[in-house]
Amino acid sequence: MSDGMAWTHRPAGYQPPEIDTTVPHSARVYDYILGGKDNYPPDREAAEQMLAGWPELRLSMRENRTFMHRAVRHLAEQGIDQFLDIGTGIPTSPNLHEVAQSVIPGARVVYVDNDPIVLAHAGARLNSTPEGRIAYLHADMKDPAAVFAAPEVAETLDLGRPVALSIIAVLQFVTDDAQAYGLVKEYLDRLPAGSYLVLSTVTIDSSPKPIGDVVAEYTRRGMPARNRTKAQVEAFFDGLEQIDPGVVLVHRWRPEPGTEGRVKDSEVAMYGGMGFKG
Numbered sequence: 001m002s003d004g005m006a007w008t009h010r011p012a013g014y015q016p017p018e019i020d021t022t023v024p025h026s027a028r029v030y031d032y033i034l035g036g037k038d039n040y041p042p043d044r045e046a047a048e049q050m051l052a053g054w055p056e057l058r059l060s061m062r063e064n065r066t067f068m069h070r071a072v073r074h075l076a077e078q079g080i081d082q083f084l085d086i087g088t089g090i091p092t093s094p095n096l097h098e099v100a101q102s103v104i105p106g107a108r109v110v111y112v113d114n115d116p117i118v119l120a121h122a123g124a125r126l127n128s129t130p131e132g133r134i135a136y137l138h139a140d141m142k143d144p145a146a147v148f149a150a151p152e153v154a155e156t157l158d159l160g161r162p163v164a165l166s167i168i169a170v171l172q173f174v175t176d177d178a179q180a181y182g183l184v185k186e187y188l189d190r191l192p193a194g195s196y197l198v199l200s201t202v203t204i205d206s207s208p209k210p211i212g213d214v215v216a217e218y219t220r221r222g223m224p225a226r227n228r229t230k231a232q233v234e235a236f237f238d239g240l241e242q243i244d245p246g247v248v249l250v251h252r253w254r255p256e257p258g259t260e261g262r263v264k265d266s267e268v269a270m271y272g273g274m275g276f277k278g
Helices: 026-033 041-053 057-077 096-103 116-125 144-149 151-156 177-189 208-220 230-237
Strands: 005-007 082-086 108-113 133-138 164-168 196-202 270-276
Touching: 026 041, 026 057, 026 116, 041 057, 041 208, 057 096, 057 164, 057 196, 057 270, 082 096, 096 108, 108 116, 108 151, 116 133, 133 151, 144 151, 144 177, 164 177, 177 196, 177 230, 196 230, 230 270
Parallel strands: 005 133, 082 108, 082 164, 108 133, 164 196
Antiparallel strands: 196 270
């Protein structure tokens, strides 16, 4: 374990939550589609059913990951050295802290997730630079007050300085719009001026029938999901200054030079954007 690793606080007598491997879980389905090994037969069967209906799902998920990489690199290059990542998922390298610390070795990151399999793997895979610091918080993203009250946050982040709030590919699982918008606002309200929001979530705008079928399959398998239009995603940034190019399909957000046009809009099911809290 790195000197820069805070890891996680656990009360005396802590019992790890039981991992239910008999039903698919969104984080493990995502892991399988991205080529990971931390998944079980129900996850793989669900993923294969979705891929059979829309083979571009794998490409869309990869484009979402590279959107995160570009956004985090951009923020680090602007001097942002603190990140709060909500709905982390199973670690997939390069992780957020690896991207940030490649630019600012002293960057600090708190990962938040409530999936026990994420907790099981995070300790082995989330290794900070000696100069930086990372922590993993096992908590429910739907309880921002508990997240901010946690020692992992207090000991890792200085909330008197700007923080980048990262909510990548998770809000589709908050199906109630009022709750989803309220959660983003509550997180942002607790962060100081100069902070940023980086967000991506599912849309069917780019290919309604096949992506709609994937969303329906998630719901049918006990993982209720909600797709949103561009206007509905833009609403998450109300009160913020949107960073160019605004809310776009993730492959169109500041693509690496020379990669433009390699991916079709119809192959991507995620909107992404970045906003600045002035």
